[in-house]
Amino acid sequence: MKLIGSLIVLLGLTSLVLWWGPEHGGDTALAGTMYIGFVMLGGWLTGRLFDKIRQPKISGYIVFGLLVGPSVFEIVPDAQVHATATQVPPLHIVSSLAIALIALTAGGEIDLSWFRGKVRAVSWIVLLHLLVLFGAVFGAVLLAKPIVPFMADQTWLTAAIIAGLCGVIMMASSPAVAVAMISDYRAEGPLSQTTLVVTVVKDLLLIVIFAGVLALSKGLVDPAEPVSSGFILAVAMQLLGSILVGGVCGAAMVWFARKVATQLGIFLIGCCMLFALLGEQHFSVGEQDVHLEPLLIALSAGLLMRNVWPRGTERLFHSMESMSLPVYCLFFALAGAQIDVKIFASMWYIAIGLVVVRGLATWAGLRLGMRGAGVREAWADRMWMGMIAQAGVSLVLVTLLVDAMPSDLAWPRPLRDTLVGAIVVNQLIGPIGFRHALFRTREASAAGRDADSAPQPVERISAGK
Numbered sequence: 001m002k003l004i005g006s007l008i009v010l011l012g013l014t015s016l017v018l019w020w021g022p023e024h025g026g027d028t029a030l031a032g033t034m035y036i037g038f039v040m041l042g043g044w045l046t047g048r049l050f051d052k053i054r055q056p057k058i059s060g061y062i063v064f065g066l067l068v069g070p071s072v073f074e075i076v077p078d079a080q081v082h083a084t085a086t087q088v089p090p091l092h093i094v095s096s097l098a099i100a101l102i103a104l105t106a107g108g109e110i111d112l113s114w115f116r117g118k119v120r121a122v123s124w125i126v127l128l129h130l131l132v133l134f135g136a137v138f139g140a141v142l143l144a145k146p147i148v149p150f151m152a153d154q155t156w157l158t159a160a161i162i163a164g165l166c167g168v169i170m171m172a173s174s175p176a177v178a179v180a181m182i183s184d185y186r187a188e189g190p191l192s193q194t195t196l197v198v199t200v201v202k203d204l205l206l207i208v209i210f211a212g213v214l215a216l217s218k219g220l221v222d223p224a225e226p227v228s229s230g231f232i233l234a235v236a237m238q239l240l241g242s243i244l245v246g247g248v249c250g251a252a253m254v255w256f257a258r259k260v261a262t263q264l265g266i267f268l269i270g271c272c273m274l275f276a277l278l279g280e281q282h283f284s285v286g287e288q289d290v291h292l293e294p295l296l297i298a299l300s301a302g303l304l305m306r307n308v309w310p311r312g313t314e315r316l317f318h319s320m321e322s323m324s325l326p327v328y329c330l331f332f333a334l335a336g337a338q339i340d341v342k343i344f345a346s347m348w349y350i351a352i353g354l355v356v357v358r359g360l361a362t363w364a365g366l367r368l369g370m371r372g373a374g375v376r377e378a379w380a381d382r383m384w385m386g387m388i389a390q391a392g393v394s395l396v397l398v399t400l401l402v403d404a405m406p407s408d409l410a411w412p413r414p415l416r417d418t419l420v421g422a423i424v425v426n427q428l429i430g431p432i433g434f435r436h437a438l439f440r441t442r443e444a445s446a447a448g449r450d451a452d453s454a455p456q457p458v459e460r461i462s463a464g465k
Contacts, residue, residue: 003049007042011068014038014075035076036094036330039337042068043329059427061329062420065336076337098331099396100272100298101324106175106203106393107302108317118197125194125369126201129387130171132365133358138167140357148350150343150414161217162415168213169397169419170358172206174389174430175199181434189443191379195386195434203393204303210397211239211293214404222406234290242293245278246300253301254309257316264319272298295400335395335420344417351421358426362387378441385437389430390423398423 014034043061050060070078141163145151151159178199182192215238249271256267279294305313344351363384370380398419405412438444 003045003052007045007049010038010042010045011075039065039068039076039333040326040329043333044325047329055428058328058332059424061332062336062424065333066339066341067336068333069337069339071337071339071341094327094330095334095399096276096294097269097272098327099399100275100294101268101320101327102331102393102396103207103295103298104268104272104275104302105317105320105324107299107304108306108313108320111200112303112307121373121375122197122201124372125198125366125375126205128369128372129198129362129365130202130205132368133171133361134167136357136361136364137170137354138163140353141166144350144353149346150411154411158221158411161220162411164213165217165401165415166354166419168206168210169394169401170354170422171202171209172390172394172397173199173202173387174394174427175203177389177431177434178386181431181438185435185438185444187438187443189379189441190377191383191386191437191441192443194375195383198383199387204299206393206397207296207299208239210400211242211296214401218404218406221409238290238293239296241290242296243300245292246297247304249274249297250301250304250308253316254305254312258309258312261315264316265323268316268319268323271301275301295396332395335399339417339420340413343414344421347414347418348421351418351425354418354422355425355429358422359384359388379443382437382440385433388426388433390426394423395420 043064046064047057047060050063051057065076067073068075070076141148141151142159145154145156145159151162154162175196178192178196181187182196253267253271257264260267275294275298278292278297281291283290305316366384366387367381370376370383398416402412402416435444
């Protein structure tokens with residue numbers, strides 16, 4: 001009741017300020033600051049409320065943003081949610097910083113030492129799982145073209161592009177959920193370890209695959225960037241350049257953490273701003289325009305710090321954890337505020353269809369992968385339950401998809417709303433399924449959390465989170 005009362009007080013005070021001073025609801029810096037505080041506190045309170053009813057906190061952040069956004073109660077107006085050609089609202093700037101922080105944290109969770117002695121088995125599992133999952137989602141979305149409102153009037157080429165983007169985003173899982181639940185239940189065994197390794201490998205590959213697919217898709221739909229041999233070379237340089245720049249940035253961050261080691265929180269914010277700014281820089285390669293990928297830069301930097309200089313960066317990663325909560329509250333609440341309820345209400349069946357197809361493909365792909373890797377133990381049949389959850393990076397990829405496409409296209413925004421709906425459903429049901437698998441295989445320890453309690457949702461969101 002205290003949480004509900006706090007939410008009511010927060011909503012009342014914000015509404016009073018907006019009513020008392022209409023000028024505060026405009027596009028001024030004061031209004032932007034007020035909305036940042038409102039969304040951050042409201043998202044945090046709603047996340048705690050969801051935690052009380054044993055649901056992921058991320059879902060609470062998204063639901064709060066949805067309710068106060070322009071599609072429902074419109075407490076936060078559209079001008080504060082969506083960037084325009086002439087104005088970038090403060091909430092949108094925070095979203096860009098959050099994308100970089102999520103990727104940096106994700107890179108820091110990838111421990112390459114996990115793969116020693118497991119390369120062949122993990123390769124089989126990941127390869128067959130991703131192929132089956134992508135193929136199933138791609139085929140299902142393409143076949144559904146006549147009944148999907150935002151695809152029905154598109155060409156088959158555009159429909160194939162949409163299906164490909166859906167397939168890539170639905171490939172994402174959540175390493176953070178796996179880490180948190182294994183820790184909560186003190187789970188030990190082949191199911192726990194294999195699930196963790198596979199989700200981390202997918203996490204790493206997905207960023208690179210998405211960057212390439214997004215660049216190719218943009219070239220196919222944007223006449224200003226046609227696909228050619230030069231375009232393909234530019235995409236390759238974009239990916240390689242982002243990785244190299246990320247490595248340089250990671251080395252610089254390690255030096256700062258070791259030699260200066262003060263004000264690490266401010267330093268991290270500056271680094272995230274730098275990653276975002278690097279993504280805005282464009283370079284000419286022949287006739288092609290090349291830009292760096294902030295997501296890949298940050299991921300590469302975190303990966304380097306975690307695996308090359310782990311002892312020199314503990315405090316840096318600890319600072320990431322301490323500052324992640326308010327940033328993620330804002331980011332996921334903004335993701336919820338950007339959902340167009342009218343569009344989503346007309347396409348809820350598509351989101352549920354994506355969830356069903358993804359679940360079946362995950363089960364089939366992992367079953368084939370386990371057979372290819374020679375794993376035939378009973379626990380292997382339940383591993384798919386640990387791969388359902390989606391969260392942080394999935395939402396980041398959806399945001400990047402919409403931002404990268406030309407603004408005059410009609411399909412990116414309804415596609416975003418459909419994908420976010422599917423991701424939220426997966427985030428809700430994923431932890432429940434993995435908990436069931438851990439207890440059925442007896443890997444969850446009786447000394448861990450009580451068997452009847454839900455896993456503690458994580459504050460620290462990773463690349464598949």
